[in-house]
Amino acid sequence: MKDPDISRRTLLKGMAVASLVMAGFGMSRIFRPGRASARAGVPLGVAHEWGTLKEALVGSPHVKIPETLPPEMRRWFPRKWQAFFNAHAGKSLVEADPALYQRMDCQMSSVIEVLRDRGVTVYRTPAMTPAELGYLDSAFPACGAQLYPRDPLLVVGDKAIETELFFPFRRRERFGIRRALDRRVERGGNSVISMPPLVPSRGVAPGGHGAILEGGDVLVLGRDLLVGLSGNASNPEGVRWLAGCLGPGYRVHGVRLNSGFLHLDCCLSTPRPGLAVVCRDAFPDGLPQCLDGWKTIDVSAAEALEGFACNGLILDEKAMVLADEVPRVADRLRAAGQEVMEVPFDAVTFFGGSLRCWHQALVRESTL
Template sequence: MEAVTDSTAAVPDHGRVMVRSEFAPLRTVAVARSQFRAPDEMSDSEASFLAPEVLPILERMLGRDHGDVYPDRQRLWESERENLCSVFERHGVEVLRPRMLTDAEKAAGGSNGYANFFVRDPWFTIGDIVIEGNLRLPHRRREVLPSRDLLTARALEGRCSYLALPQPAVPDGAPGDLGAGPFLEGGDVLVYEKRVFVGNSGLASNAMGIRWLEKLLTPLGYTVETVRLAPNFLHLDCALGLIREGLLVACPDALLDGLPAALRGWERIEISERDGVGLGTNGLPISPEVYVTDPAFRHIGDRIAAHGVTVEYVDFAITRGFGGSFRCTTQPLRRE
């Protein structure tokens, strides 16, 4: 999908990569595709962060592509992403799309299946640095590949640094063992100027991955802070969202040590554990003045709007069933 911009929007600078914060005005964003084949088998821990009503749907999908099992649901899923793109384009945001998986990439997944459905996690942007991470779940470990053409054009050729984590260790075959990592997933990484908060629930990013990021960023003047999460929350953006300077949405039940110290003076919109598991913090600021969330969370959106923020609503019910929402579906290359 090509971007549609209005006459008031800034002219895109295709060489510019910069993400200053979670809520700085969004200029360029990648929006995920909707491809998923479930593994032949999934352990309880691999599905522990999903809502209970999704599990029967997932069980029917084991070893099969979502579109083959649920063609009507697949079309709805794709339309959710296209509706989000329309909102971005209406606000003058340049939209990029990863390509679809090739047959060879699908086959390479073997019994682990494949995924090309949440572009936030396999790579992410901090300042003028684009980083390819490592995903813990086996069916997602090749998810960066459909973004490589995009990354070649915008990161490798752009005015930024582009690097990747070391390859993760091979699991030893013990039940439930997914290897030592390092694991670092974009859903765990929240950027606030020179502060970077990284979640660790035991399900995604781990201490080795966070240590790698700290070693990279500290000499550049960044502070990297680990945020411990409850074990039923996959990523930090499922527990905490920065809406604008001084305003955040958070699920207290997910944050084992409370809010990071730097955010404790902010006004906060607190939500229940049920809404947190349902991804009530995973809305997306387009700017400090505009925020996107799901109509299922209108009760949260109304509280955000009371602070003078315009709230856009896009139905994301199918997407949320896979354990991610608006932030998970998007990856900014330019926020400033």
């Protein structure tokens, strides 16, 4: 099927919102051919967080700042970003702060070189087109970012899933991801499963009736999957939907989080089997049982929320990339036997996500 013609699907006001949302997301469930290169015949596949990274989709510094910030975001968005938002509402990042845009692009490019030096094939999200920014714009004003492809796409085993996000305006992100990966997905023989769309419950309010699942909430630990439930993103219906999608060969565990954390990968990382970086303040019920017996590197809430200590980019069981804002945690990882490359990434973390948010693993090779 062809991609939806977004320019002809501008949302009508009032009662038409729900029907057009459902129509728009039933239109395309596979990526069509395009120009991206691919390793012929290699399907997408991720069995473990720590599998050797071979292919990844990464973000780009294309940001259109919203004119209004939903109050639900203010619970977890960095305060420094909220001030920036108030000063530059409605602008693109390159218009609002050209120096920040250039620093962000430079920092991202440096990490891309690290990945390529390690033999990783890298795909990058493109800027949104005017038609994509205009999708649903009569209900959700034109805004969007291609910083964090972790959330709209999820790869588990050989399944690639377009997820359903809590904030409806983030649905626009999937169109750029489709353009970045269209030929790659086809050559690998994968099809992409689209989650059922939400039916908005209160006009333009976020959330709605149905399953919500965001990739930042999902950690893949072999046949055990952890899904964070902070109340800010994924919901229990999303956990049940994912379990049904993957089938009886997987065990999908919902993990309750404190509401001050957005996603599970803000407070938990598994660099290798048996080793976890955790912020215990985020887990009111304690750590998930499947981590019993694991060695843990405990981090403070400040290190997790401000330094993104749990949000690194895992290259393989022995090596990872971490933002240079948490040197104490990097040293503890090295003491535990990990190779850690610290990189400047503050221009990216400024917007509320770090290295795991910025990349989506497409192919990880694992010995387990």
